[in-house]
Amino acid sequence: MRADEVTKCMYYFVFAVFVFGFAVIQRTVHSPFGQVLKAIRENEPRAVSLGYNVDAYKLLAFVLSAALAGLAGSTKTVVFQLASLTDAHWHMSGEVILMTLLGGVGTLLGPLMGAGLVVSLQHLLAQSPLGNWVSVILGIIFVVCVLSFRSGIIGELAKMYRKNFK
Structure with a gap:
């Protein structure tokens, strides 16, 4: 492959990863899980009183955030061929x-x-x-x-x- 073809493939790869990540965020925000996270943000004691396991929801939100951050970091590392x-x-x-x-x-x-x-x-x-x-x-x-x-x-x-x- 020529260098310009590799660059073009890399752009498409990064764009596909971006679209995937954005779709995950969009789906999460507009899902029942996202609505519970909004309820926790607005009034945590009320979410607890409604029976939601707030700590589990916070942990899952943190894991999802860390996974997306890791995906972004790994994509940057692949593109620049450098982890600094x-x-x-x-x-x-x-x-x-x-x-x-x-x-x-x-x-x-x-x-x-x-x-x-x-x-x-x-x-x-x-x-x-x-x-x-x-x-x-x-x-x-x-x-x-x-x-x-x-x-x-x-x-x-x-x-x-x-x-x-x-």
Whole structure:
């Protein structure tokens, strides 16, 4: 196989893994299991009083989250052919939180949109004369978005849609 064919196959593989992971998340959120997790988040004592084994549900949610994180990490390792410790640094966790808050907490498309925005800005700014100021510029954008869009970009778009079309 030529190098461009291998790259093309790798893109399709990563896309298939992404679609699978997104489908698992979508199905989980809209399943009875997801509804119980929402009930636990909103009012844990009420979920206990309804007879749900809260600890078991939390454990299963953690296992599912860890499995998806492991799948993402292994996919990244296969693509880059490198497993480095920089991904285990606290800075990476901060970036993921930034992506989620920018896109919108509590939405399925919010973290996806936030990730696309942050990664695109990192690549665009790194190639510009402002390359050394990437973290500062991302921080400013984060502060502006948090102050302007309380529920993230996707959350605000959803509010505007509900307000104008319903």
